[in-house]
Amino acid sequence: MRYVIGVDLGTSAVKCLLVSEGGEVVASASRPFDSMRIRSGYSEQDPEQWVQETVHCLQAVMAAAGVEASSVDGISFSGQMHGLVLLDEQQRLLRPAILWNDTRTSAECREIEATVGWEHLLAIAKNPALEGFTLPKLLWVRKHEPHLYDRAAVFLLPKDYVRFRLTGNIHAEFSDAAGTLLLDIPRREWSRELCDALAIDRGICPPLVESHACVGTLLPSIAEATGLTPSTPVFAGGADNACGAIGASVxxxxxxxxxxxxxxxxxxxxxxxxxxxxxxxxxxxxxxxxxxxxxxxxxxxxxxxxxxxxxxxxxxxxxxxxxxxxxxxxxxxxxxxxxxxxxxxxxxxxxxxxxxxxxxxxxxxxxxxxxxxxxxxxxxxxxxxxxxxxxxxxxxxxxxxxxxxxxxxxxxxxxxxxxxxxxxxxEEGPGMGAAMLAAVGAGWFDRLDECAAVFVKWGRTFDPxxxxxxxxxxxxxxxxxxxxxxxxxxxxxxxxxxxxxxxxx
CATH class of the missing domain: 3.30.420.40 (ATPase, nucleotide binding domain)
Known part of the structure; x- marks a missing residue:
C-alpha cells in the first residue's frame, strides 16, 4: 500500500493526515499553537512554532500508522492565507508573522488605492486593497519597522515558510500568491507594475510554481525527526480555501x-x-x-x-x-x-x-x-x-x-x-485537499477530478x-x-x- 500526507496549517492548529491510495485516512494528528494579540486589531504568530508542531504531527502520524517510511510517496500542504513572513538574506526570520485576521493596515490600504487606483488594482490583482492581504502588511512593516524591512530579502506565506523549513527550498504557488495583492492574476506572475508603483523590489517575491509541483525533498534532519526518508517528495500545495474546495470535490x-x-x-x-x-x-x-x-x-x-x-x-x-x-x-x-x-x-x-x-x-x-x-x-x-x-x-x-x-x-x-x-x-477539510495534490503530484492520478472520484465520499443531503x-x-x-x-x-x-x-x- 502507498500513502501520501496532507498538512493543513490552520489559524489555531496544524493537522496532518496520512492517506492511502483508496482515499482512506489511516492516521491523523493535530497540534495547537498560540496567537499573539498585543493590541486591538493585531494578530501575530511565531512561524517557528508552526514548524515545530508540524514536525511533531508528522512524527505522530507515522508512529500511529506503523507504515514503512518508503511507502510515503509525497507530502503537500494547505495553509492559512495572506500572512506575512519576512526572511533576511541568510533566510532567517525577521519578526513574527502578521496573520490574515490582523486589521492594523487601513492606512496602507488607502495608500495602495491612492497610488495604484481602484479600477487599475482590480484589473491586475482582481481584488480591492483590504487589511487582511499581504501587500498592506508589507507596506506597514516598511513604514513602522524600516530597520526590519531594509533587511528583508524575501517574503513567504505561512505554509510556504513551513515547507521551506522542511526542504530548504523557497517557493510560492498561485492559489496562495493570489491572496497577496501582488500577483497579476490573469497573467499568473508577480506584477511588475504594482511593485514599481509602490516602490517594492520584485526580488522580494518568491519563485512561483504550480500547486502539484514537486519542490524538493525532506532535509535529513527533518526526515530523522519525523520517521520519513530524506527522499520523500514534497509538493507545493495550496491556499486553505482552494484545498478545502479540492477536498470537497468543488x-x-x-x-x-x-x-x-x-x-x-x-x-x-x-x-x-x-x-x-x-x-x-x-x-x-x-x-x-x-x-x-x-x-x-x-x-x-x-x-x-x-x-x-x-x-x-x-x-x-x-x-x-x-x-x-x-x-x-x-x-x-x-x-x-x-x-x-x-x-x-x-x-x-x-x-x-x-x-x-x-x-x-x-x-x-x-x-x-x-x-x-x-x-x-x-x-x-x-x-x-x-x-x-x-x-x-x-x-x-x-x-x-x-x-x-x-x-x-x-x-x-x-x-x-x-x-x-x-x-x-x-470530512477532513483542507488537509484532504493537500493530500490529493500530493497524490496527483506523485502520479497516482492524472487530474484532480480523477482523484476526487476515489477520495471524496458523499454524506447526507439536506433540502430546504x-x-x-x-x-x-x-x-x-x-x-x-x-x-x-x-x-x-x-x-x-x-x-x-x-x-x-x-x-x-
Missing amino acids: LEEDRTLCSIGTSGVILSPDRRERDVTGKLHYFNHAVPGIDYAMGVTLAAGQSLSWLRKLIAPSQSYDSLLAPIDSISPGAGGLLFTPYLSGERTPHADADIRGSFIGLDVSHSQAHMVRSVVEGITFSLCESLAILRAQGKSVDRIVSIGGGAQSETWLQIQADIFNAEMVSLRH HPSRVEEYRQLFALYKEVYQQTESLSCRLKRFRDAERIQSV
Whole structure:
C-alpha cells in the first residue's frame, strides 16, 4: 500500500493526515499553537512554532500508522492565507508573522488605492486593497519597522515558510500568491507594475510554481525527526480555501462550497475571466485552468467559539448546539451580526463590530447560540446573494468545517441559502485537499477530478423547507439592515477601543 500526507496549517492548529491510495485516512494528528494579540486589531504568530508542531504531527502520524517510511510517496500542504513572513538574506526570520485576521493596515490600504487606483488594482490583482492581504502588511512593516524591512530579502506565506523549513527550498504557488495583492492574476506572475508603483523590489517575491509541483525533498534532519526518508517528495500545495474546495470535490462551476472554520467562506469555481467589481474575492484555484470567486465572513466559527468561551466554557460544541433544534427560526426575535473582527464580504470594514439586536430577559443560552449560528449563516448568505445577482446558479452547496458537524446547522444552511446542502461522509477539510495534490503530484492520478472520484465520499443531503425559506427570507432582510444602522456607532466607539488598547500597552 502507498500513502501520501496532507498538512493543513490552520489559524489555531496544524493537522496532518496520512492517506492511502483508496482515499482512506489511516492516521491523523493535530497540534495547537498560540496567537499573539498585543493590541486591538493585531494578530501575530511565531512561524517557528508552526514548524515545530508540524514536525511533531508528522512524527505522530507515522508512529500511529506503523507504515514503512518508503511507502510515503509525497507530502503537500494547505495553509492559512495572506500572512506575512519576512526572511533576511541568510533566510532567517525577521519578526513574527502578521496573520490574515490582523486589521492594523487601513492606512496602507488607502495608500495602495491612492497610488495604484481602484479600477487599475482590480484589473491586475482582481481584488480591492483590504487589511487582511499581504501587500498592506508589507507596506506597514516598511513604514513602522524600516530597520526590519531594509533587511528583508524575501517574503513567504505561512505554509510556504513551513515547507521551506522542511526542504530548504523557497517557493510560492498561485492559489496562495493570489491572496497577496501582488500577483497579476490573469497573467499568473508577480506584477511588475504594482511593485514599481509602490516602490517594492520584485526580488522580494518568491519563485512561483504550480500547486502539484514537486519542490524538493525532506532535509535529513527533518526526515530523522519525523520517521520519513530524506527522499520523500514534497509538493507545493495550496491556499486553505482552494484545498478545502479540492477536498470537497468543488472543482468545477457546477458546485459551490460553504466552509465554516475560524472564518467562513463561500467559494464558487469559475472558468471565465470575469470583470470583477471587488465585492467578492477572485483568486487562482489550485486546480489548473480554474479560478474562483469567494466571499468571506471574518469571524464565523470564531463567533461561536467566542460565545462558548464566554457563557459555556465547560461545554463541548455538540452539547452547546444540541438545544438549538428546539428553538424556532429567528431565535425568538434575536439577531446576531458576526463582526467581532470587522467584516470582509460584503462590507470591507475593519472598524465594524458585532451586535445582538433584540436581546431581552426571555432569551436563554439556546436562543443566543441559535442566533449566533443564524447570524454566521446570514453573513455567508450575503456572499451567495452577490453570486446569484451576477448570474451564478447556486442550487447545490457542499458544506465543510464546523458548520457541517451539526445536522441542525446544515438544515439552517439549507433553509437560509435556499439550496440543497451536501455533507461529506468523512470530512477532513483542507488537509484532504493537500493530500490529493500530493497524490496527483506523485502520479497516482492524472487530474484532480480523477482523484476526487476515489477520495471524496458523499454524506447526507439536506433540502430546504419552503416555509422556513420564507421565514428566513424576511429575517435576512432585517439582518442586512443591522450593518447600516450600526456602522456609524461602531466608528464612534472605535476611539474608546483605541484608548483602552493604548492603556494596555
